[in-house]
């Protein structure tokens with residue numbers, strides 16, 4: 001982090017919060033969420049070199065270097081809708097200039113994190129499991145809400161996990177950051193009142209269901225046949241079962257183990273599911289897998305007519 005900020009980070013943070021406040025969803029009625037957002041310095045978590053998510057005309061992603069363009073870097077940090085890309089191709093592309101590659105880590109956009117936390121609704125004292133630590137920014141927001149000794153976060157990339165630990169330590173926050181496969185969860189500290197994934201899955205891992213307390217909330221971006229992820233909010237029903245519905249359309253990078261596409265029918269999606277009615281779909285997950293239920297499938301008009309008997 002630069003020791004001298006050329007523009008005022010706190011003022012940009014306030015402006016970002018105001019923008020999100022005036023958006024249709026924003027903080028909603030969650031006053032705690034706005035307080036938490038304003039109290040955590042997002043710039044503390046952003047590496048000095050990040051890629052902008054939209055490609056330039058030549059297909060490359062611009063590199064924003066804090067040392068060269070401190071104002072542009074800080075404005076990017078506080079743009080409400082854009083994630084900043086912190087790793088390409090699992091780290092095989094060095095942050096040395098404009099580049100292209102598969103996005104493998106980022107700091108999620110402020111807008112999407114606020115959406116996630118509003119639906120997750122963590123309470124003071126809740127035990128929380130986060131999957132996909134990234135920079136540790138979302139982890140910091142969670143820990144600021146739920147308090148000391150409450151948050152466990154898992155990150156598959158050892159270098160990213162180590163940096164997240166340093167970022168959190170630097171603010172005096174104590175979440176336990178575990179290097180490992182988040183799809184397995186962390187039963188040792190469970191069960192959890194809240195489980196949140198900040199990478200997307202095609203199938204809800206069974207371990208998350210096993211580690212969710214009855215009545216607890218599980219929130220995860222789920223790949224859909226609609227060309228986007230849908231944020232699913234499930235409530236633990238006990239005995240590895242959970243039920244719920246979709247609450248938002250989102251875009252996340254996938255968990256490493258869930259990059260390979262699979263037929264949607266194998267993932268519990270009904271043929272009748274249509275994007276226009278995504279909010280009506282219901283989701284059940286349990287020991288036998290996940291089912292997306294369409295409570296009001298469209299009636300297929302029977303138009304075939306037999307010739308009148310002669």
Ligand SMILES: C[S@@+](CC[C@H](N)C(=O)[O-])C[C@H]1O[C@@H](n2cnc3c(N)ncnc32)[C@H](O)[C@@H]1O
Pocket residue numbers: 104105106107108131132133134135136137138154155156157160180181182183198199252253254255256257
């Ligand atoms: C979108 S980023 C998370 C960003 C984070 N919310 C933040 O604001 O900094 C997703 C993260 O999930 C991590 N990830 C991917 N597969 C994983 C897995 N199987 N277990 C744990 N973390 C994983 C990636 O390395 C990446 O850092």
